[in-house]
Amino acid sequence: MLIALLLTAAGQSILVGIVQYYGFASLRWLQPITASIIPALAWMAFLEASLRARLQIRDWVHFSVPAIVALCVFLLPAIIDVVLCSLFVGYGAAILVMLHRQGGDFAHMPLTAGHIPALVWRFIAFALIASAISDMLIIVAKIDGNDQIVGLILSITSSLALLTIGFLSLSPDIAIDVDADVQSGEQNQPSDHVRTTPSTPEHRTIMAQLEDLQIREQLYLDPDLTLAHISRRMGVPLKQISTAINATTGENVSRFINKYRIEHACRELDKGETVTTTMLTSGFNTKSNFNREFLRITGKTPSQWQQEAQHP
Template structure:
């Protein structure tokens, strides 16, 4: 009876995830390519380690070297800024160097590949060091889950480097007896990380007409003044007016970058102003208003699901989390507690 190793199972799940993204039109091109390469890498690992097809062994390090730069490109395009054509070319340097090592210096691969995975993982963590407002292209509805998913993927890159070191140690000290188990665990963790990213609805094509202001925002600097400036208060007021006078808040794909463009200010400036004036990040600021919209709908007797969509939320988990953060109650509990308000309002209206 043929065996069905974990890497093959991981490849099958990744293939299904890729088909789902392509069919629904979701996910950036780099995220799709990352998932495809990861699936192929899992199949190659299974073919070499479980089915003895050693002819494919030389492909393993090269395919592995594609994963860190593709992860970085998917992260940048999905969360930080639009990518220029040269960005993809620059990232080819790492796989090209690994290919050089495969041909001319294969003994260096045990050091080069872990360093590559660790370096890109640390680079991603550094880019996210100041929280959700560091992701101007992430949807404001789910910037916190997106941040956690990207951080998990960065940590998994570093973990993959550690697994490579463990495999080398296993070969040196245990004759490679644990290599299959280490590879299976690594494949499972990678599947977990990519699965979470695939479930996050990424923008298909970020706005390539975005201004130069849509770059990764720097850390919000604390001003010397004890209170926010008048300019910051006015900017936050303009942002609130924009949300209340337009349907922008109800757009589930709203991002910090788009909101800043509508206000004709840099994303960094808007983020800093909201942080100082409201003592919250941009995602919390927008979602607070969305919860207010949902409360009005619930008061009017709208169902919880309809109120969620009308307010600009796409997923029940994000809606429940933000609703409880703002009101201290679940949507259903809040609606039940305020059920009499709509009836009292209706009975107070004059009969015509």
């Protein structure tokens, strides 16, 4: 879905360009229909990354949006702009709300990415809302008869759209690692609660089981480890795992697992291993993530830690 989103956004930029600058005005009616696909695809891609490995039948109802917009194009053209702005703002706001509720826990993204996936998806959500704002500005410019401003707005938004597409295409931290054995459905959804809740005996039981699993099997050394994989290994719904970690430690799943990884990395550096080797054997696959988490947890860079270990 993420690839489909990127391709659709690129295609929309091309369509806007050839209609606005190359005289293909006969295709103008198609613009709002194809544009309406983008927010729906963004939502579907977000669901695929954060909630479930396999999209459910009810999710596909979002693809009825272009059909509704097409009806408006031919039957109620006067409300097209309002409908499109509402779609972009609505889906963008929905992603932001879900990000807040989940607290940065993505079911099917490698935990090594830390807060980056949430940051990228927040960027996507704001891009959707910004697109709606640009459409509103174009409407106002047309009403005032400022056609030159319309062209300027389109040029700026098209450039920003292409930059966004390039940024997302090059971001390795939003790649989805779907575990084929994970069952979709309500029981495998991440926590809806971002704020810390009081710890209960059930939470402490789950945490003891989780910590035992980490120590016994060292799952944290797998760079592709996901919350969904932990859920399957424990036989506990991932929503309960996420909530237990949040209630007990005040952190999300990614930060909890990365603590184990950094502790392992410290031991490896103390043994004299190189920073790169330590990174790879501690469950990280990118140096930026490793350095960021190491500094967050220890207050030092890996090189500083290594120097202090060699010269106490």
